[in-house]
Amino acid sequence: MRWSKGRRLEAYSALLFILPNVLGFAVFTLFPVAASLILAFFNWSPLQGASDFSGTSEFAGLANFWHAVGFHQHVDSSWHANDAFFWQYLGNTVILMAGIPFAIIGSLFIANLLSRKLKGVPLFVTVFFLPSVTSGVATYMIWQILLNPEKGLINAVLLAMGMDAPPQWLHDVSWAKPALIIMGLWSSIGGYNMVLYLASLQSIPQELYESAEIDGAGGFAKFVHITWPMVSPTTFFIFIMSLIGGFQGGFAASYIMTKGGPAGSTTTISYYIYNLAFSNFFEMGYASAVAWILFLITLAVSLINWNVTRKRVHGEVFV
Amino acid sequence: MAILLWILLSADAKEHESGPVVLSYMMWGKENEIREMRAKLDEFELQNPGVKIRITHVTGLYQTKLATMLAGGIGPDVFMLHEAMLPALAERKLLLGLDERVASDPDVRLDEFFPQIVESCRYRPQWSNRPLLYRLPTSFIATVVYYNRDQFDAAGVPYPADDWTWEDFREKARRLTIRDAKGAVARFGCWNVGAWLSFLCFMWQNGGECFDKNDMLVIGKPQYLDRNVEALQFCADLTFVDKVQPNVAMQESLPHNPFESGKTAMFLTGTWHTNQMKDFTAFRWAMAPLPGRGGRATVITCGGSVINNQTKHPREAWLLLKFFTSDKEQQAILLNARGLPAKMSVARQWKQHIQGFQPDCRMEVAFDSLRFARPQPRGRQVSPLLDIQIANEREKIMTGTTGRDGIREALVRLQQTYDTACPYCNPLK
Numbered sequence: 001m002r003w004s005k006g007r008r009l010e011a012y013s014a015l016l017f018i019l020p021n022v023l024g025f026a027v028f029t030l031f032p033v034a035a036s037l038i039l040a041f042f043n044w045s046p047l048q049g050a051s052d053f054s055g056t057s058e059f060a061g062l063a064n065f066w067h068a069v070g071f072h073q074h075v076d077s078s079w080h081a082n083d084a085f086f087w088q089y090l091g092n093t094v095i096l097m098a099g100i101p102f103a104i105i106g107s108l109f110i111a112n113l114l115s116r117k118l119k120g121v122p123l124f125v126t127v128f129f130l131p132s133v134t135s136g137v138a139t140y141m142i143w144q145i146l147l148n149p150e151k152g153l154i155n156a157v158l159l160a161m162g163m164d165a166p167p168q169w170l171h172d173v174s175w176a177k178p179a180l181i182i183m184g185l186w187s188s189i190g191g192y193n194m195v196l197y198l199a200s201l202q203s204i205p206q207e208l209y210e211s212a213e214i215d216g217a218g219g220f221a222k223f224v225h226i227t228w229p230m231v232s233p234t235t236f237f238i239f240i241m242s243l244i245g246g247f248q249g250g251f252a253a254s255y256i257m258t259k260g261g262p263a264g265s266t267t268t269i270s271y272y273i274y275n276l277a278f279s280n281f282f283e284m285g286y287a288s289a290v291a292w293i294l295f296l297i298t299l300a301v302s303l304i305n306w307n308v309t310r311k312r313v314h315g316e317v318f319v
Numbered sequence: 320m321a322i323l324l325w326i327l328l329s330a331d332a333k334e335h336e337s338g339p340v341v342l343s344y345m346m347w348g349k350e351n352e353i354r355e356m357r358a359k360l361d362e363f364e365l366q367n368p369g370v371k372i373r374i375t376h377v378t379g380l381y382q383t384k385l386a387t388m389l390a391g392g393i394g395p396d397v398f399m400l401h402e403a404m405l406p407a408l409a410e411r412k413l414l415l416g417l418d419e420r421v422a423s424d425p426d427v428r429l430d431e432f433f434p435q436i437v438e439s440c441r442y443r444p445q446w447s448n449r450p451l452l453y454r455l456p457t458s459f460i461a462t463v464v465y466y467n468r469d470q471f472d473a474a475g476v477p478y479p480a481d482d483w484t485w486e487d488f489r490e491k492a493r494r495l496t497i498r499d500a501k502g503a504v505a506r507f508g509c510w511n512v513g514a515w516l517s518f519l520c521f522m523w524q525n526g527g528e529c530f531d532k533n534d535m536l537v538i539g540k541p542q543y544l545d546r547n548v549e550a551l552q553f554c555a556d557l558t559f560v561d562k563v564q565p566n567v568a569m570q571e572s573l574p575h576n577p578f579e580s581g582k583t584a585m586f587l588t589g590t591w592h593t594n595q596m597k598d599f600t601a602f603r604w605a606m607a608p609l610p611g612r613g614g615r616a617t618v619i620t621c622g623g624s625v626i627n628n629q630t631k632h633p634r635e636a637w638l639l640l641k642f643f644t645s646d647k648e649q650q651a652i653l654l655n656a657r658g659l660p661a662k663m664s665v666a667r668q669w670k671q672h673i674q675g676f677q678p679d680c681r682m683e684v685a686f687d688s689l690r691f692a693r694p695q696p697r698g699r700q701v702s703p704l705l706d707i708q709i710a711n712e713r714e715k716i717m718t719g720t721t722g723r724d725g726i727r728e729a730l731v732r733l734q735q736t737y738d739t740a741c742p743y744c745n746p747l748k
Binding site: 045046047074075080083084085148149150151152168169170171172173261262263264275276278279282283 | 380382383386387389390407408411413566567568569571572573703704706707708710711712714715718720736739
């Protein structure tokens, strides 16, 4: 096919317009992703110097991967993880996702309330959406103050309510994770999930409710038999995105609020990757391997989710 | 793009012409520290015509920036370096070993410096059969106790003696703690006995050990276990039994300068703190050595810049390190008191150089502490996994998670993981 001159010019200018984006993507995303895949098979630290890559870094094969997920046997024939931290932090990551069902139910509930034609709804929508547009660092710092066991508002309320020894929250190995989950709920209940649900609720045909009412359905029955199935594609979307976010998440909150502590109880896999790659040790090879393992886990969970949960979704799913 | 490249290349080429040698010096620090350093370097430039020094000032993630620069082959010629990062760089031959230069330079005599500090400037990388000198001793920081004289006087508690013991320390901390009617602490007796370095010191004082001479972990070995447990127990008890020092949660809710704000009568920290206290007039303060048990011990960290092994100007870099150890610079260290001078002759005259300080602040304590001072063990810094695990176990002890009886288990656990998974624990060694 031969293009006319004007057509070709148009194509060139189109390419020129997307060039900055593509260039940025290539330099800051595509290249690092590819590089990390290569690095995962080497023992490389930036301290060796990039130019020395071929000379001094040793090819590790699958050793980095095996170090993260493998087990070895002690002299007393008991089995131990090669890297116990990997499993502990993977556990932390999964536990911190315990808030997801609550976030889904909560945002559906609030969206339901806000979808009624009442005065002041736009104001409430704004208020509930605020956490999503507020800077993460600022909210983490405020929550850190709220959660302070000595001077924080939360414990002040608990004390006033007559509790003798309120939790030490971020300073207690067993309370730090619940504290982060509660904080996560605060921002995720009223955020994008709520907006998605609002849109979804508004697209449910009113006739369904009207005919259900004629058949004598009450509020609860209408919710269970109409609303819940009709919003199920949205629920599925939110669930799958929350899981992906959950596996990759936890870095910012931990970095700012707990530094992964106390005793590693709030270190997630992504924070671990950061520590390996950028603390005093710069173990880029191993960090890359852990990052790719995290990717594989996320991919596997998403695929399972896709195949198992999709069957329970009413109608067509996005895509 | 081509033009940009051309400009970059030609700029690079210019540096190699016969103009002045430009050394890059990388440092961290506050605004005023940069200014002080610039003034020093100006003087260096005057003394050494033909050498110019460009400061790279890093705020925030110093180590990451340094690693990135070294990776890109544009590392600074001379730079400040956190002790924790030294092993990683030395193992990879990124630091210039100074032994040969010292041997061939008649101006530098290592016996002019406190021997313990010289020792702490050395590190033995895996590839070497003897320790190598990586820093020229410039300044040092020892861990001591700062105390508030006014609060001691008001409570009628005698000042710490130089040979005081753990029991004296605890007794004083108890008497200096003030509680309100509800039992909440209004002023603590002591602070920071539970930080990693203080843990180390207390273990040493009790005859315990954390690492052996080969930097291998021995914290839970039978010959040291009882003594180590006893030491950590003492530290934790101050928080959880005597309640004379804040727990981690309380520390966070209290001011960041607890000593200056009068929130604690005794403050265990490094002698860099004198820099904060030197112009301080709200109360009278002084230093005491760490209390002892069977033995005495404190930990020292050595200051002093290092030279990039890849520098194109090793001769000029060496001149700069020497300049930092000159008598005049050593006196300046005394005066700003961020560290203490490593040169014995200057240290001996400290009284003449610290006008303006509180005259009875007992700065001699820091120098006297050198008699029983030991450098920070490097064993922790050779493996990320070990480093994380030590930090985790320490946090469990100091947040009360282990409980009083759990300290022994924590140390045994630490040792077991290390012994059984040692190849994984020690990638660098």
